[in-house]
Amino acid sequence: MRNALHSMRFFEVWLLAGHDLPKDWGWQDVRSHEHPKEAYYRPFAKSRGVLEEPAEGRGVLAKEAASRYARIRSLCPEVAALEARLEA
Known part of the structure; x- marks a missing residue:
């Protein structure tokens, strides 16, 4: 439940769910990360230009x-x- 509530606060996590992520990113790692915006969203947005x-x-x-x-x-x-x- 904690992971769901944690992810619920981050629009970026939902946004990333709608994309094919880099192969070395595990979905559960994205969802459970304490700072998914910094660790995943920004690098993804940068890679997409x-x-x-x-x-x-x-x-x-x-x-x-x-x-x-x-x-x-x-x-x-x-x-x-x-x-x-x-x-x-």
Whole structure:
């Protein structure tokens, strides 16, 4: 539960769930890292060439990730739980 709550605070984790990550990154490592934005999001955004864009490229990468929303729901069960709460 701690990992889910920890990840829930970080939009960047959800955003990364919608992308194919580097092969040497483990998904559970991303989710459980104390500082996923610094350790994973920023290097990913830099590798995609969007780190210098407004909001460090979150808008660009979020639009791409949104096209894979089912993947985000699958990898981040708290997203599906939040969706269910909003629909109730």
